Amino acid sequence: METTLKKKSLTVRILKIIGWIALAALSLTLLRRVLVSVDSYRGIIDSLDAKRATVFSLITASTAVSAAITLIPGDVGTPIAQQVAQLSEYFIVVLGALYLEKYVLTILGFVSSVILVPGASLLSVAHEIRPGSGWKRRLAITLLVVGIAGVLVVPASVAVSNSIDRTFHDSIQGSIDAVLESSDEIGEQHEEEQSLWGAISNAAQSVSGGVSASVEKAKAAVNHLIESIVIMLVTDCVIPIAVVIFFIWLVKQIVKAVYSRPTTPPERERRYPD
Numbered sequence: 001m002e003t004t005l006k007k008k009s010l011t012v013r014i015l016k017i018i019g020w021i022a023l024a025a026l027s028l029t030l031l032r033r034v035l036v037s038v039d040s041y042r043g044i045i046d047s048l049d050a051k052r053a054t055v056f057s058l059i060t061a062s063t064a065v066s067a068a069i070t071l072i073p074g075d076v077g078t079p080i081a082q083q084v085a086q087l088s089e090y091f092i093v094v095l096g097a098l099y100l101e102k103y104v105l106t107i108l109g110f111v112s113s114v115i116l117v118p119g120a121s122l123l124s125v126a127h128e129i130r131p132g133s134g135w136k137r138r139l140a141i142t143l144l145v146v147g148i149a150g151v152l153v154v155p156a157s158v159a160v161s162n163s164i165d166r167t168f169h170d171s172i173q174g175s176i177d178a179v180l181e182s183s184d185e186i187g188e189q190h191e192e193e194q195s196l197w198g199a200i201s202n203a204a205q206s207v208s209g210g211v212s213a214s215v216e217k218a219k220a221a222v223n224h225l226i227e228s229i230v231i232m233l234v235t236d237c238v239i240p241i242a243v244v245i246f247f248i249w250l251v252k253q254i255v256k257a258v259y260s261r262p263t264t265p266p267e268r269e270r271r272y273p274d
Contacts, residue, residue, distance in 0.1 A: 024121035035109030061179035116147030157243035175224040
């Protein structure tokens with residue numbers, strides 16, 4: 001009876017070893033090709049490229065309104081121009097986040113398929129050969145969980161960001177159109193003022209009123225830019241960070257549960273000692 005149980009146990013262990021070796025081979029071949037291929041993430045990359053195009057549209061709009069502000073006579077437009085210049089820093093932050101998400105996709109896929117999953121498989125094989133206290137099995141589970149989380153974190157963050165983007169897409173596009181319209185109106189106003197400078201009657205009043213109107217339009221354009229940047233910072237920076245934090249918390253909870261489980265039963269330790 002004891003011999004039969006030992007044979008069954010040995011058979012199960014051999015099958016597990018074969019399964020783990022097969023998983024490692026599959027990860028290094030098929031999974032690696034899939035997870036590092038750009039085509040596998042085509043939908044996500046297209047989404048990130050669309051967001052990047054929106055940021056470039058905002059940059060174009062801010063450049064246009066900045067150029068229009070310089071046409072306002074005197075120094076009244078200087079504070080507004082400085083605000084527009086400061087907004088460029090936030091554009092860089094958003095662009096950096098989008099590029100980071102785009103390239104991290106394939107990097108995490110490579111790390112998971114080439115390092116984490118094969119490493120977990122080797123540890124599991126080692127555990128089946130020499131079980132010991134079970135630390136190899138627990139570390140293998142940890143590597144697998146981290147590898148799966150690494151593959152899913154960017155697609156999950158992009159999916160959440162897209163769901164919010166759909167709500168505010170019209171608002172951002174409306175802001176871009178409003179900024180471009182304001183810059184055109186300021187330019188037209190400047191041309192009218194230039195013609196008024198040569199007029200003798202009511203020249204001072206006309207120019208003063210035109211300058212005031214141009215400043216108000218410039219302020220409105222800056223407000224639209226700020227609104228758009230805040231939305232993009234939330235959707236493309238804050239949300240991805242929140243998703244990463246959630247995945248880190250989830251991985252920690254799973255790992256904590258794994259390490260809180262009891263160690264290998266004494267019977268197995270005696271049967272297969274280190």
